[in-house]
Amino acid sequence: MAQLTPVLTANWGDDKPWTLEGYTASGGYAALRQSLGMDAGDLVSMVKASGLRGRGGAGFPTGMKWGFLPAPDGGPRYLVVNADESEPGTCKDIPLMLANPHVLVEGVAITSYAIGCHHAFIYVRGEVVHVYRRLLKAVADAYAAGHLGKNIHGSGFDLDVTVHAGAGAYICGEETALLDSLEGRRGQPRLKPPFPAVAGLYARPTVVNNVESIASVPAIVTGGADWFTSMGTEKSAGHGIFSLSGHVTRPGQYEAPLGITLRELLEMAGGVREGHELKFWTPGGSSTPIFTAEHLDVPLDYESVGAAGSMLGTRALQIFDETTSVVRAVARWTDFYAHESCGKCTPCREGTYWLKQVLHRLEAGDGEEGDIDTLLDVCDNILGRAFCALGDGATSPITSAIKYFREEFEAGMHTPASELFPPNRSALFDYTPRRTGAAAGVVPA
Template sequence: MTDVLTPVLSRNWADDRAWTLAAYEAQGGYDGLRRAVTMEPGEIIELVKDSGLRGRGGAGFPTGMKWSFIPADNPNPRYLVVNADESEPGTCKDIPLMMASPHTLVEGVIIASRAIGAETAFIYVRGEVLHVVRRLQAAVREAYEAGYLGADVAGSGTRLDVVVHAGAGAYICGEETALLDSLEGRRGQPRLRPPFPAVAGLYASPTVINNVESIASVPAILAHGVDWFGSMGTEKSKGFTLYSLSGHVKRPGQYEAPLGITLREILELGGGMRDGSELKFWTPGGSSTPILTAEHLDVPLDYEGVGAAGSMLGTKALQVFDQTTSVVRCVLRWTEFYKHESCGKCTPCREGTWWLVQTLRRLDSGQGQAGDIELLLDLCDNILGRSFCALGDGATSPITSAIQYFRSEFDAGMHTPSAELFPPAASTLFGQEVPA
């Protein structure tokens, strides 16, 4: 692994007016595109394959391989869709990236579109972040004026149009096929697969769907090469990524580092836990990933290391909680979110998340009933792997892992409210000191 921090995507965030085309080009922006237009589409795909870039949206699927799934003999138009519907609790990497340096994403979109042969690309942005939508629209407009978009992309003779689309404001639209339905003007709900989007995606045409960070990482690979990218990260999880650090820490924020760094190292970069705090539990990839504890401080934060520890790297949203936090209350809040955001299409998720919330509320209020813990585990077992999409699976992960590591707190919910065991005022991040 290289240096502790590897500012690549975030290298220009602090520059004066970093979001403008002039500032981006001054830092070498669009150099990757200039190389890409001298290459054949297949060569670009092979380069991204060789780099080892894996999807940064959660699944970690090899990006170049995903691009290669587009069938060569399909006569329909091809589309690139960027999933910028960031809404996982604790995740805050894509929105800062698009706000600070939208041209990084736009350049990646142009390169990826050339690789798959798309003449139209869509950036689907969460509708609530209107300021980001406007900034992306301004960046796209600048790219058209500079000749990077339009009828003759960077003098290549190929065409590309980019549409910035404000989403419907639903967590479920982060699921790629629900996003496609929303983009087509329908209610955002997951589709049955197969067919997969690579064969029949947007408007029943071949479609590649990638996360913002995945696409934004491509220009640097084109500009600096495969060996440079592979010098960071680990053997199977190459490159750099953005970690979102939040919670009971002194300096929360975005930390761009090689894959394989540990939470212990990131906490040191963030000034450590707040005064008086001790690490109790944390999420490696947002609230839909199984929680980990202090015993996992030195687990490599890459796809293999976190997987071996029983969780998932997900979106690299490192939510850190100290000893003042009630695990039961925290898991309840997350589950209320998933219940609210369930699209209702499938019974396990629609009904299961509702019953999970009812049971957790009893335990949180100290009115738990005999068998409630077993009921929670049984409900999770009937949701996991049986729901239409991964939302249901994600709703169960924090519950089962919390019971695994902190069952005594759930047992206490049979007779004592969480608020008595863990007064909320002690856990607040604002205006309170941690009791000695």
């Protein structure tokens, strides 16, 4: 069985690891000092050689993204950290920033030095106020210790870091929508090209990376590219945080090499909850095609998951046992995507609305002949035609669920999902339906 590889999570159990003192006690900011003595180009080459790929979903090589920036022209260039984590089932960046914010700050400083950036931004989800405050404190402490600001550690390198709280729009996880929001405009995706590397924040060259991607940089600097490539697979190198939630005995964050399987992770997590068996699961959040028990041994790396018909995404492994209605689960996800559609393009704006209507009809047992074909047809009209990936992601759970569990959708023509799969059986906690009116002892006025 593969072993856990605590790197980003290594100090989570320490005494107050989120403080500057706690972080430096475990070797924090040594990588920054080492980096400032290196040539910036060598840092970019090191990250390229490490094989680090974006940990936010798409898996694009991080060092290659840095290398896309045009030659310096005397104007500013920016680093933007996408901390707007909001994919259903995804919960790795928020606990990382809460438990170990300084590793992100150090990664921001190293990355900024490597790409020639003197003003970096961390765009964090506004609802997580506790994380926002912790990041503000970490940045303030880093300034006070000389890790940020003017002439960092006598190197001649200057860097300012701004922590910005978004307003809570899922679409702002898309990098260009995030940039528009950061500039004070409505968060909607931009037409590409030009790509952010050429014309990003304030129309200047910009690198946009995920929290976990940037937080992985300090360890690569101190450990070296060969150390990082010694973990994971040939094309999906290194370690990553896997978020297990749902019907699992011990849900939580498991940091392991890429290429580990769900079967191995479940062994570490105590398996599916007692007395039940795995029915379906998501390998990378709700916007990735679902898997079933037959995929337990698929290596969780970008290539293997893709070859099996899904995407590794954010490594948000939502586990569902046999008590769960697939139709109900997919309907809830679709509610989310319909609500979070920014409305810029017709396929997503209108398509997710109609998907939602049909799914709720099937969930209620009021499905009509042809509803399943309608779902597939609408998904086909969204896929590849939406302005950004939100539309494509909204279709993935629907098409894959119909592929593996078509009979449940057909049952929606005559039987409510609540009868086939009573909600109290799949609830993780004591399930007591809300009582209102006379049933609750309330006498109408």
